[in-house]
Amino acid sequence: MKTKTLRRDKVNIITLGCSKNMVDSEVLSGQLLANDIAVVHENKKLDHNIVVVNTCGFIDKAKEESINTILDQVELKRKGKLDKVYVTGCLSERYKNNLEDEIPEVDAFFGTMELPLILKQFEADYKTELVGERLLATPQHYAYLKISEGCNRTCSFCAIPLMRGKHQSRSIDDLVREAEGLVRKGVKEVMLIAQELTYYGLDIYKKRALPELLHRLADVQGLEWIRLHYAYPSKFPLEILDVMRERDNICNYLDMPLQHASNNMLKAMKRQITREEMEELVASIRERVPGICLRTTLIAGFPGETQEDVEELKGFLERMRFDRVGIFTYSHEEGTSAHDLVDDVPAEEKERRAQEIMEVQQEISYEKNQEKIGQVFKVLVDKKEAGRYLGRTEFDSVEVDNEVVVHSDRKLLPGNFYHVKITKAYDYDLEGEVVEV
Structure with missing residues (x-):
């Protein structure tokens, strides 16, 4: 007779919307981890059994994306690939009653300021000493x-x-x-x-x-x-x-x-x-x-x-x-x-x-x-992608602004700063090579 193996819960957090939502997800992750609950962001391995969707309710397109993401997760639950689906964030704050009626398969909906209530679902304690700590x-x-x-x-x-x-x-x-x-x-x-x-x-x-x-x-x-x-x-x-x-x-x-x-x-x-x-x-x-x-x-x-x-x-x-x-x-x-x-x-x-x-x-x-061609900028390398290093100057924020494609004969480390001379310029991006200053 086969016995069912009790596997440890693993929570995947899906974050939609703005960077403020991202911080909320990171705080939730930190709290779960401190309570000895395994947690990941945007898990591609699909080896989790619980999902928390942190929604955006700002404009129509964001609301539509949030709803579709919830429905995708509910479908995975229906197929037996997930045990629980929880929803939090702005959409949930704003339309909680409607969502409960329309998507009853979701195990619980939470507002934007209900982190302790989310943790209760995991029999976890909100640890006030962790304020400011996040994953x-x-x-x-x-x-x-x-x-x-x-x-x-x-x-x-x-x-x-x-x-x-x-x-x-x-x-x-x-x-x-x-x-x-x-x-x-x-x-x-x-x-x-x-x-x-x-x-x-x-x-x-x-x-x-x-x-x-x-x-x-x-x-x-x-x-x-x-x-x-x-x-x-x-x-x-x-x-x-x-x-x-x-x-x-x-x-x-x-x-x-x-x-x-x-x-x-x-x-x-x-x-x-x-x-x-x-x-x-x-x-x-x-x-x-x-x-x-x-x-x-x-x-x-x-x-x-x-x-x-x-x-x-x-x-x-x-x-x-x-x-x-x-x-x-x-x-x-x-x-x-x-x-x-x-x-x-x-x-x-x-x-x-x-x-x-x-x-x-x-x-x-x-x-x-x-106008930037020929100038040298301090560039923070963010990542290596498709064999190219991508970075930013102090005039560029993450995801929304220009990127600098950085060329170098030596290996560059993401997270490090380099001096880069701009050699080409496009509508929204730059190219350059590392120089010694």
């Missing part, structure tokens, strides 16, 4: 550092406050401790993320404390690059730039989503800033930090947007000449104030406008990259 899903030389949760802004298109709640800053001491721990693990670059960086500290210190946090992080020995993501333009605290200029290990890089440049659209989006004020801000930023790389993101097809608004946005891009631009098509989200407006731009037209806008930026990006 990195990124290569060991870079990591995301989430400095706050939630958002107090009321942008009309954004559902994030519905899913993540009000702004909650983490303390400077906790963040410095976490950064020191990351460096001990081999991390050389941290990317500061939040829904809104510049609001940091207002809730717990009653003042904008990002400059102080940056100084403290810049003091962490072994932290070579600190990168800033997601700054809000209205009432932007310019003293952040003074710290950036003063401290060598803070990258001359700022990711500041502007969303549009037509005053009609900015007002409808409740962005609390005008195009003229944005132009003044960009000029001030470049004056305070010469050579800074500015990245922004935009939305095409917001309700009421006209071709005239699109032309205004294109003109703005041509004048501002941002280094990096990303673009989303508008997604009509329940619970947002923009949902009361008529979603009057057809999907195909949204895509056409987004393409038209990006063609303007593509030309700007090509021209800016051509």
Whole structure:
């Protein structure tokens, strides 16, 4: 008579959406590991028996991807290849009741702030002494550092406050401790993320404390690059730039989503800033930090947007000449104030406008990259792929920005810095060779 072998649980975490979700998955992994539960990210071996899907609920495409991923895992469970399927993250926070009705095969749904409840499913304890500890899903030389949760802004298109709640800053001491721990693990670059960086500290210190946090992080020995993501333009605290200029290990890089440049659209989006004020801000930023790389993101097809608004946005891009631009098509989200407006731009037209806008930026990006030929940059090698080394300069963040194809006669080590002379330039990428300096 055969007896069934009791195998140890192994949990696979699938992360969808933004880097903030990635950090949440890493924290969950760290907690599971501390409770002696085997855990992996995006497991390709398929030797796990439990899956946690960390979902995104930001826009339609992200929601669709999340639903399809859940259904794929439920199908594996139906075939007997999985014992349990759990769902967490933003989609689950926002549509928990609907999802429970529509996909009853999922064993449990959890919101964005319910980590202790997830752990209970594994008869595991939430270990408060592990706050800041996590199992990195990124290569060991870079990591995301989430400095706050939630958002107090009321942008009309954004559902994030519905899913993540009000702004909650983490303390400077906790963040410095976490950064020191990351460096001990081999991390050389941290990317500061939040829904809104510049609001940091207002809730717990009653003042904008990002400059102080940056100084403290810049003091962490072994932290070579600190990168800033997601700054809000209205009432932007310019003293952040003074710290950036003063401290060598803070990258001359700022990711500041502007969303549009037509005053009609900015007002409808409740962005609390005008195009003229944005132009003044960009000029001030470049004056305070010469050579800074500015990245922004935009939305095409917001309700009421006209071709005239699109032309205004294109003109703005041509004048501002941002280094990096990303673009989303508008997604009509329940619970947002923009949902009361008529979603009057057809999907195909949204895509056409987004393409038209990006063609303007593509030309700007090509021209800016051509200017880099012959220059030498400090490059962090991320990986070797298809026989080529791929890296980034301080002006490029992971996945969203340019890559540098690095040529070398000698073996290069991912996670190490090299001086690279740029020999070729394309719309969005560079090529170069390692040189001795």
